[in-house]
Amino acid sequence: MGRVEWTRLSGDDVEEVLAILISREHPRAERIRPSRGDGGIDILLPLDDGTFRVFQAKKFTENLTTSQKRQIKESFDRLVSYTSSRGMQVANWSLVTPLDRTKENLEWLESVTSEADFDVDWLGRPYVEGLASKYPEVIDYYLRDGKERLEAAVSSLTSLLRLHAGSSGGPSDAYQASDSIATLHVLHEEINRYDPHYRYDVAVESETTPSHQLDLPGLVCSVQQSDGKSRVTVRVIARFADAVHVRPIPLSVKIRAEKGSELETAMEDFGSFGTPITVPPENVNVSLDLPGGLGVSDSAGEFSILMPKPNSSIPLQCSILDPEGAALAETEIVFHTRTHGSAGAEVYGSEEGGVFDMKLRLVFPNQLSHINVQPQNFSGRKLESVLPGLRFLAECQSPNRLRIVDPLAGTQAALGGLGGGSTGDIAMICECVENLITLQRAAKRRIPAPDFTTVRVEDSLDWSRAARLVRGETVNITWSDIKVNVIPGHEGELGDQFPGALLLRYPLTVRVSGVDYDLGLCQFWTPAAQIRRHNGKPVIEDGKAIVEPMDGANGVLRMVAPLEAPHSN
Known part of the structure; x- marks a missing residue:
């Protein structure tokens, strides 16, 4: 790759390419869009110790003028003011320019940043050229003909696959498994050569192999195609955290739902509260501009918006109150996932003993409108740890109410009524666990919680009689x-x-x-x-x-x- 002629590029092109190169070198970095409140930060890199490294990319390619020095100093001063007012700890501030620094330049930068309580350095032309050599696809894509090369690579791959699919020969020329290895290596190298934003992993499996999604860092989407015999999966993975902003993925979804249908209700819940939804193929048309030529236009297919990944762990004390306000049972629930909509939110949590999961629907500002409790299999857990959750479930019915309290602040977070329904089975399981705890003390051995889906009535009666004795x-x-x-x-x-x-x-x-x-x-x-x-x-x-x-x-x-x-x- 030839040397980049930075002086011939526009200022916007220089800063765009610098930002992409830095993001490729530091995939966790976040690019801050220019605004009046950006605090003089172009790229923010969180470090493992809770501090930050800040990169300030400047388009200056020749010896600094007075105006350019003033711009650098203003960016630095805004950074100091912004971070100090927000309690951000900066470990390092790096000025990045495709400029050969002079001794006078370095002395000037040292003089204007001398009072900083963090490290300051200037990464000049050698650093920038090093990144350009390390990530040549960035230079090709933004400054040369990389976009056209990417499209040509996709086209050549299609021809390559057709060539192998259409090849034929006698028995001695039969295509063997070992023959595919070199082809797959070439395929993977080709599709990953030109795109600076995403990389692509390809897997070919039998259609009978269970399909599953991997929780890969940076995974943006997976595209699957099947011919009824085999299934090809292409996973699109962001090369750096800011890739989805630099090269966004527009999505257009048209959903048809009959009035009064379950799908219409599900769509309303999604719009109002962000409730996860799955739309069958016959009710949806999707247009998706995926990178790598993998997009679709006005295509039918199942469309799902899944539960987001857990984004926090907030333990809250939950109590069941009788109509007079007396506490009947309480346990701690760790709320870990939240969805949002136009009318409110849904919050998902798990009881600390693993006895049940809970979903709360909140109407803004903080009104509790719906409660859903789903019992879980807690077999094998300590009996003492599951008892509070079972007692909670046994009382979780009308006319009782649910109260949620922040145990640290001591403030009430929500209060709402409970629906009807029988808790008879839970009450019997709760009694069994209480009896088993008694027997555990007598046996002086820990008794793991049994799988109550397999416990016979005769077993529970034996445990009850032994506990009484x-x-x-x-x-x-x-x-x-x-x-x-x-x-x-x-x-x-x-x-x-x-x-x-x-x-x-x-x-x-x-x-x-x-x-x-x-x-x-x-x-x-x-x-x-x-x-x-x-x-x-x-x-x-x-x-x-x-x-x-x-x-x-x-x-x-x-x-x-x-x-x-x-x-x-």
């Missing part, structure tokens, strides 16, 4: 038979013991998610029991006698302390 309650039960051990050779003594009362002690265990937990020693007692007999003889099976209730006598269960060894005198 652990809490010290006496539990009356009906029973049908019990097998008791018989000492070999002592079968005849059973007649002396029965009928009569029966007292047994045994280890009490419960099973949760396929794991057994030992809770301690349990005692069974019944006042009247008898031996099952056959032809007048006790029934003995595997060394055990079968004992049955007498006259419908119930049994009584309670936990007992481990038997103590007798004291020695």
Whole structure:
């Protein structure tokens, strides 16, 4: 690439190219559009320590005049005033010009910036030429015939693909997988050679391969085409943060919705609150001016506006109040995503224990108009962490109300009524978790929250009875038979013991998610029991006698302390 003749370029072209080159070198940099409030900042680069580096690009290509010096000083003075008034910490200010600096120039810049509390440097012609050599596509695109080359590259790629698609030969010339590697390398290099704003990644997959979107840094869009057998995906990725402003992507969408249809309601919600929306292909026409010749004009296709990425983490205390204002339950919800529309906003959050997600619809200025709660699968989590969320859900119904408070400021953020609906299942799950926490203490082992979609009614009843026993309650039960051990050779003594009362002690265990937990020693007692007999003889099976209730006598269960060894005198 030949040397750039900066002196022959207009001032606007020089500053435009300088800004693009700096942005390519520092992709995180943000270009500040010229305005009365730009604070003398052309390009702002955030640094990892929270400070900023500022670049001031100037079009000066020959030795500085008095007027040009005055412009530089004014930009610097505006920067100092702007950043100090806003508490911005500047680490470095760089003046960038395609000008060979002189000793006198550097001495002058040092004199006018001597009171700065940040570093100041002047990046002159060597720096600019170095960037131009490193990113020649920027120079080609803006100062030469790069735009035409980009269009020619797209056209030549189409011809290349057609050539391979139409090639044929005998069995010895069969196209193999290894043959495609060189072609794909050439394809990728060609489409990324001329565009200074975006790069393009291409993937070819079987149509049966699940389609997915990658969360790539700088990803602007993905374009997919299918012939029913294979799918080609082209991902358009910004080379620097400001690319979408330098080379914007105009989008025109025409949507047809029948009056009174669900689509019309969804569109109204999007316009009013920014609610995500998906429009089926038969209802939409799209014109999209994508870079790289990938755009479409007046084309049908599914159109979606998805949920934005989480942009904050704001923990708020949420309480359920009864009609008199007394708190019934509370938990913390971390709100992380927000959409906006003409009438209000929607705010999305997740309960801290992972029990549910919540969506709030707010009508400006801050009126709570709609609440949607979606339970989540919290299996495997700590029982104590999910209990507040379950108690919250169990009370989340009319006529109760929701109150949201900023825990740091102590101010109420919102207050609104709750809709109707049954919370019976949640109340039963909440009771199960409370029982399991009791059993966890007795077992002295952590019990992870089970998957309640697979828990049987019998399981919950077993946990409830065991929790009552652990809490010290006496539990009356009906029973049908019990097998008791018989000492070999002592079968005849059973007649002396029965009928009569029966007292047994045994280890009490419960099973949760396929794991057994030992809770301690349990005692069974019944006042009247008898031996099952056959032809007048006790029934003995595997060394055990079968004992049955007498006259419908119930049994009584309670936990007992481990038997103590007798004291020695």
